[in-house]
Amino acid sequence: MIDTIKEHLTQVENFSSTSMDEIEAFRIKYLGKKGLLNQFFAEFKNVPKEEKAAFGQIINQLKNTANAKVNDLKAELENHTEAKGVYGDLTRPGHPIELGARHPISIVKNRIIEIFSRIGFNVSEGPEIEDDWHNFTALNLPEYHPARDMQDTFFIQTNPDILLRTHTSSVQVRYMEENKPPIRTISPGRVYRNEAISARSHCFFHQVEGLYIDKDVSFADLKQTLQHFTSEMFGKSKIRLRPSYFPFTEPSAEVDVYWGLETETDFKMTKGTGWLEIMGCGMVDPNVLRNCNIDPEEYSGFAFGMGIDRIALLLYQIPDIRLLSENDVRFLEQFKSSL
Numbered sequence: 001m002i003d004t005i006k007e008h009l010t011q012v013e014n015f016s017s018t019s020m021d022e023i024e025a026f027r028i029k030y031l032g033k034k035g036l037l038n039q040f041f042a043e044f045k046n047v048p049k050e051e052k053a054a055f056g057q058i059i060n061q062l063k064n065t066a067n068a069k070v071n072d073l074k075a076e077l078e079n080h081t082e083a084k085g086v087y088g089d090l091t092r093p094g095h096p097i098e099l100g101a102r103h104p105i106s107i108v109k110n111r112i113i114e115i116f117s118r119i120g121f122n123v124s125e126g127p128e129i130e131d132d133w134h135n136f137t138a139l140n141l142p143e144y145h146p147a148r149d150m151q152d153t154f155f156i157q158t159n160p161d162i163l164l165r166t167h168t169s170s171v172q173v174r175y176m177e178e179n180k181p182p183i184r185t186i187s188p189g190r191v192y193r194n195e196a197i198s199a200r201s202h203c204f205f206h207q208v209e210g211l212y213i214d215k216d217v218s219f220a221d222l223k224q225t226l227q228h229f230t231s232e233m234f235g236k237s238k239i240r241l242r243p244s245y246f247p248f249t250e251p252s253a254e255v256d257v258y259w260g261l262e263t264e265t266d267f268k269m270t271k272g273t274g275w276l277e278i279m280g281c282g283m284v285d286p287n288v289l290r291n292c293n294i295d296p297e298e299y300s301g302f303a304f305g306m307g308i309d310r311i312a313l314l315l316y317q318i319p320d321i322r323l324l325s326e327n328d329v330r331f332l333e334q335f336k337s338s339l
């Protein structure tokens with residue numbers, strides 16, 4: 001009897017299969033209710049007393065080996081199936097993929113860049129820590145010019161020549177110094193102004209400024225470009241230009257887009273007028289061109305500048321500008337976009 005069991009033990013040890021059906025048949029043969037093991041256990045009472053110990057030991061060994069074998073083969077089969085990319089267990093829950101969100105400032109900025117790059121503008125960047133020349137003097141704002149007060153500036157205390165740029169017009173100066181016309185460039189970036197922080201204004205915000213310099217560029221070109229932009233950006237092409245003043249442009253204008261007065265939000269956004277102020281613009285002052293070594297007799301151009309934060313607040317109806325810089329995930333994760 002013990003010899004028969006030993007033979008089975010060798011068979012069990014040598015058994016191998018990659019078929020679930022075969023493994024199951026093997027399990028039933030040894031471990032099933034009417035399987036061999038139960039038959040051997042039933043035999044136990046007939047075994048002579050002095051053989052009982054050895055007999056018990058060998059059937060227990062058979063039982064453990066068979067159990068281990070079945071478990072090993074099944075586990076191996078499962079691993080194997082997964083490695084091969086065959087569907088494994090279809091009822092298993094999937095791994096959720098968290099989609100990242102872009103910052104609303106980036107979404108609006110990328111959209112503006114996209115619109116202007118389609119009509120031939122490239123993107124230029126410059127330093128946030130500027131010198132007086134690029135931020136003011138070259139832009140027709142010499143020392144003691146009263147218009148310097150329009151932009152409350154953060155100076156670096158130890159050196160009044162170094163400051164945090166108050167607009168990205170400084171990048172346009174740098175671009176003109178380094179490139180010959182025709183120039184078509186937009187300059188997105190962060191700017192700083194020494195203003196009290198409130199729901200409406202912050203001491204830093206973001207701008208996109210644009211510059212176009214070539215022969216015979218006229219105010220009509222400026223208006224057409226802006227109209228194209230507003231219709232692409234907001235789906236609204238009715239704009240108006242109100243006379244304004246900037247030291248670096250002449251003539252200068254403030255651009256309003258007609259938003260409409262159809263909904264309560266329109267009414268709130270436009271303070272009941274239907275018009276929304278979105279940017280400043282004008283024809284580049286000849287003094288600025290001269291400062292950047294461009295001959296104003298030969299070339300003319302236009303420039304414009306808009307605040308990204310303001311546009312983001314409008315488009316997404318964000319009630320407080322401070323939300324844009326607080327990095328609260330609950331706020332940020334609401335902006336899923338492909339841009």
Ligand code: PHE
Pocket residue numbers: 166167168169209246249252280281282303304305306
């Ligand atoms: N630099 C101006 C500002 O920061 C915007 C502007 C740019 C106006 C170009 C006219 C032309 O307010």
